[in-house]
Amino acid sequence: MRIDTKAYGFLEVDVRQKIEFPQGLYGFEGLSDYVLLDARQSPFYWLQSLNVKETAFVLIDPLIVRPDYNADIDPQDYEALKLTGPEDDRFLQFVVVTIPADGRGMTVNLQGPLIINKDIQEGRQCISRDNEWHVQHNIIEEMKANENRAC
Known part of the structure; x- marks a missing residue:
């Protein structure tokens, strides 16, 4: 499948990278079709809208930022995705990264994880x-705090 991306221009991607968010994302409820791409800078990913090229989100696995992260989401969210919980082999979890214009002070939204x-x-x-x-x-700050917790 050939797509036009915000970060990399035109790319060929495997159809298995397509993810549907039937309810959209908060603030982007009208956009439901995305592809999940590896970013060129590990450990990040891109969630690229197939509806609007300019809409793309940088994602990261929250366990990289906080190894103790447990979102504690409503069991109905797992049921809606036909998952038994975070231990399910089909479960993927990401959080959205916000990168300020100056590139400093990157933050993650641990309150609103994306479950796939x-x-x-x-x-x-x-x-x-x-x-x-x-x-x-x-x-x-979170990663530094985790280093201190491990000691």
């Missing part, structure tokens, strides 16, 4: 029921 069933290629943005998680967690 990779077998049915469907996802949804969920809301964490844990008050510890907010929409802006500084990536560098």
Whole structure:
């Protein structure tokens, strides 16, 4: 499948990279079709809208930022995706990264993780029921704090 991306221009991607978000993402409810791409800068990913080229999100696995992360989402969210929970082999989880114009102070939204069933290629943005998680967690500060927790 050939797509036009915000970050890389035209690319050939495998149809298995397509993810449908039937309810869209918060603030982008009208956009439901995306592809999940590896970013050229590991450990990041791109979630590129197939509807609007200019709409793309940088994602990361939240466990890279916070190894103790547990979103504690409503069980109905798992059921809607035909998942048994985070231990399900079909489960993928990402969080949205915000990168300021100056590139400093990158944050992640740990309150609204993206949950995906990779077998049915469907996802949804969920809301964490844990008050510890907010929409802006500084990536560098969180990773440094985790180093200190490990000692």
